[in-house]
Amino acid sequence: MIDERLIDDLWLSPRPGPTALDSEVMTRVADAPAVRLRGASLAFGARPLWTGLDLDVRPGEFFAVLGPNGSGKTSFLKALLGVVPLTAGTVEVAGRPVGRGEGIGYIPQQRSFAADTPLRARDLVALGIDGHRWGVRLNRRSVAARVDELLATVGAGSYARVPVGQLSGGEQQRLRVAQAIASRPRVLLCDEPLLSLDLNHQQAVSRLIDAQRREHGTAVVFVTHEINPILDYVDRVLYLADGKFRVGEPEEVMTTEVLSELYGSRVEVSRVNGRIVVVGLPDATTHHHEHQDPHEKEPA
Numbered sequence: 234m235i236d237e238r239l240i241d242d243l244w245l246s247p248r249p250g251p252t253a254l255d256s257e258v259m260t261r262v263a264d265a266p267a268v269r270l271r272g273a274s275l276a277f278g279a280r281p282l283w284t285g286l287d288l289d290v291r292p293g294e295f296f297a298v299l300g301p302n303g304s305g306k307t308s309f310l311k312a313l314l315g316v317v318p319l320t321a322g323t324v325e326v327a328g329r330p331v332g333r334g335e336g337i338g339y340i341p342q343q344r345s346f347a348a349d350t351p352l353r354a355r356d357l358v359a360l361g362i363d364g365h366r367w368g369v370r371l372n373r374r375s376v377a378a379r380v381d382e383l384l385a386t387v388g389a390g391s392y393a394r395v396p397v398g399q400l401s402g403g404e405q406q407r408l409r410v411a412q413a414i415a416s417r418p419r420v421l422l423c424d425e426p427l428l429s430l431d432l433n434h435q436q437a438v439s440r441l442i443d444a445q446r447r448e449h450g451t452a453v454v455f456v457t458h459e460i461n462p463i464l465d466y467v468d469r470v471l472y473l474a475d476g477k478f479r480v481g482e483p484e485e486v487m488t489t490e491v492l493s494e495l496y497g498s499r500v501e502v503s504r505v506n507g508r509i510v511v512v513g514l515p516d517a518t519t520h521h522h523e524h525q526d527p528h529e530k531e532p533a
Contacts, residue, residue: 265328267452268456272322293450300473338418350398361415383411403434435462
């Protein structure tokens with residue numbers, strides 16, 4: 234079973250710090266695409282989720298991954314995390330092969346902490362700074378200052394000392410953003426981070442993520458079932474459906490013609506008051522329902 238908690242543990246558990254690189258390697262890493270896939274394919278049993286994907290995500294780009302249930306959205310993100318291996322092809326994140334965790338921030342789906350969780354808000358954020366270190370912190374003051382800075386960035390200073398289990402879903406998700414950006418990552422991977430949030434909290438979290446890429450050049454890979462909350466920020470989308478895919482700007486991909494071709498049946502796309510409305514999907518639902526990938530329930 235691939236448990237979502239295992240992915241959380243991957244980024245919260247102690248792990249080696251970054252390795253020092255010489256100036257030549259540093260320059261090469263800085264110039265490389267933030268995410269690079271070549272000939273990438275992923276199958277679920279005998280069924281391909283996608284085949285032959287060549288993709289570069291640029292530093293500072295806001296890149297959304299869309300698609301219906303079982304299309305491979307979450308599996309795509311897990312491939313970038315190194316949790317799910319590709320069937321074929323190669324993938325690099327932050328200029329390195331996947332699985333090393335360097336230069337990557339991760340925001341999971343919103344799941345509430347137990348009400349009696351003793352961990353305070355600032356403690357959760359601190360794990361993003363020194364979670365890779367064993368034992369006692371060597372520089373408590375610098376860590377505390379960085380935590381204060383991050384809490385201020387996401388507007389969470391007023392509940393810094395409150396146990397996380399007592400916070401709302403939106404407040405908890407702000408803390409996850411702070412934790413994910415604590416190490417100043419080159420790539421920020423977001424797995425349905427707006428699920429279960431109300432509209433105001435969706436907008437707040439989306440703005441925080443967009444600010445990170447604009448101010449620090451962080452590439453954002455944002456898996457979502459609903460593009461409208463992030464439509465103002467998205468540069469390009471990857472739409473996965475029925476073993477096929479299309480990459481391009483939202484205006485190029487989110488059209489009646491393109492989605493009808495991907496699904497193999499008529500799909501209507503309309504724009505109403507600045508929002509994209511998709512109707513007529515083969516599963517007899519609208520584009521606004523929650524999607525789930527098969528890898529979430531099947532063995533790795």
